[in-house]
Amino acid sequence: MTTTPLMWLMLAGPAALLALALLPAGNPRRLAGLARGGALISLATAAVGALLVALGGPLATPVLPGFGILFDALTAVMFLLVSFVGSIVVHFARNYMAGDPGHARFTRLLSVTLASVLLLILSGNMAMFLAAWVATSLGLNKLLVFYGDRPAAVLAARKKFIASRLGDLCLAVAIGMVWEVTGALEFSGVFAALKGITASGETPASLTLAAVLIAAAALLKSAQFPLHGWITEVMETPTPVSALLHAGIINAGGFLALRFSPLLQLSTPSMDLLLIVGGFTALFASVVMLTQNAIKVALAWSTIAQMGFMLLQCGLGAWPAALLHIVAHSLYKAHAFLSSGSVVDIARASWSPSPGGAPHPARLGLAVAGVIAGVGIVGTLSGFELAREPGLFALGAILLMGLTHYIAQSIDTRPTGFVIARTIVVAAAVAGLWFALQSGMAALMAGTLPEAANRTDLVALAAIFAVVAGFALLTIGQASFTTAKPGGATPEWVRAFYVHAHNGLYVNALANRLVLRWWPTGLQVRR
Structure with a gap:
């Protein structure tokens, strides 16, 4: 240094x-x-x-x-x-x-x-970090109520204020514990002390608790379940606020986890907390996102899901992968919000019907299986080991499931050898690019972030299986689920679930009632 x-x-x-x-x-x-x-x-x-x-x-x-x-x-x-x-x-x-x-x-x-x-x-150092952390939150709250006469904006800001103060408290207590154990406020001194603790093999209970509190602060900052609802209701603010929030400020939770990664990696409970809550939120928000009609609201649910996915990566100890995810998501989401006004026109101009209509679930299932197998093959050829790094393969499989509709359409009607070959080459190239970017980011962060934890314990493997299976089922059922609006020809239980998912399983409605009961806005708010 x-x-x-x-x-x-x-x-x-x-x-x-x-x-x-x-x-x-x-x-x-x-x-x-x-x-x-x-x-x-x-x-x-x-x-x-x-x-x-x-x-x-x-x-x-x-x-x-x-x-x-x-x-x-x-x-x-x-x-x-x-x-x-x-x-x-x-x-x-x-x-x-x-x-x-x-x-x-x-x-x-x-x-x-x-x-x-x-x-x-x-x-x-941690004191400056905490001060900037609080200042970021307070500044965002002021932006959320820029139009203070809009009831939805006031309600969203108050829910954000409550979640942020809980996160501030968690972080402040955690920093105090770390300071007490390590005797340092500068990050360089803290990291040096943590290396000694790692070498000794004995982690003090207070550091374990501090890591759990830091994980909780990261979850609260990143709008994770169940205190996620505020971020879907900030559309009453000017669009630049949404762009800065979704592309920059929301990443503070992930940056917190990455900055304190040497500490988090010493605490299995903190890693499990990130893994379980992040994985569940990613699945939950992805389902809800598919039912939204408003572009910006759908983008907000996408942010919740992406942050959950990123914290899932942190929980697996895939620190370089989490940082790569932050970079990719920020650039994409800034563009999405700033160009949201023209998204509909772009979608209409570029839309073309599939020759066979919506892909059949069987073809989608075949495409999902092909993606999973392809990720395993490409990852192994790239020098990664499935038995040692299952999380990295799982993350790649989830990412590349976005290609399943492309693959399914290529075998939809009268597939030719050229179309099938082109599809396989494109899918393999995307998978190869994923693993190449992972290797590049890991090399870039060598010596800064801890080496990948490569978790293969029962909790990690169960979470990996559940998330991959959940996204696979979601991908296969996406075509019918997104058209399962009331009055459609889909089964009754699917239409009913569509309604419940559209309302976020009413978790945010409950939060609204609680906030309005204990902190009324004085404005008429639609519940």
Whole structure:
């Protein structure tokens, strides 16, 4: 771990964004332009920092007592990601909010929130991390109630506030326990102490509890079941908020798990908590997503599922895979939200009917079996071992199940040798790319994130089987399930389940009632 004065540059972007809160309103578009400049400064310094890490390894710079920077490979990837997405969102917001009476106020709030996320990523010690963690949440809450006269926005913000305060409490207590055991606040000192504890083979009970609390904080931040409902109701906020939330802020839970991964890997209960809750949420939200008609609501349920999938990867100890998932999801979701207004037109323009209609469940089942077998073959040829890394193969199988409809359609009616060969080549190429990206990210994070846990215990294997089987069944039944609207020709029990799934099994409705009972908004809210 080395130090360099250049690390001070990393604070230039966040400092510029924070300074906007002190400027007079003036011309809102000029203020928005300054915000974009601050975001671009962050992006430029992120590139410089990444280059320094690539050339010389991790960098740490103490700034003030309780305030310092840790710039390792994990920081470099996340700082580049958030700076890039943030600069796009800020630029988009400049035109999107033009003419809104609250344009200047929105720019200030967006800038402060983005700066808080960047400082969270840069944090070199746990005290600064906690402060930025809380500031990020408070800034987001202000953005969620930007239009304070909208009842749905107020209700969503209050549910988010409750979940966030629970997460803050979990993280604060956990940090206190870690500090007490390791005697250090700087991450470098904490990680060094954890290496000694790992070598001794005896983990203090307080560290095990701290790891469980950190896992709980990550779940709460990532909108996981059952406190997930707030994220599906934030559509009353301006679109740039949704883009920054789903592509940046929501990843704070995953970043927390990755930053504290050396501690989490010492605690089997914390890994099991991430594995079970994340896996269940991924399946649950994926089912609900298929029943949604509004584009942005469906994207919100997709985010819940993707975060669950990412935390499932953390629970399996596949840390590089989880980071790769964060990067891919952020880029995709930022584009999805910022272009959501044209999604319908794009879908209509690109739609073409399948020659045989919806694929038959039998063909889908054959395609799923082919995908699973193909992942096993390609993964083995790529140098991975199924017996040692079952989680990685399972994650690849779940990801590549997105190709099942493509494969099923290729054998739908009168398949030719060329079509079948092309389909096999494409599927194998995607599987090979998945394993190549995994290898690349693992090499990039070597020495920063712990080596993959490669869990093969009973709990992990049971969770892997349940999640893979669940996604396989969901993929096979997707064609009939998505058309099972009331009044359709599908079986009665399928239509009934469709209605219940469309309402998220009423978990969020129950949360709404509880919040409105104990913290009424004073506004008329549709329950």
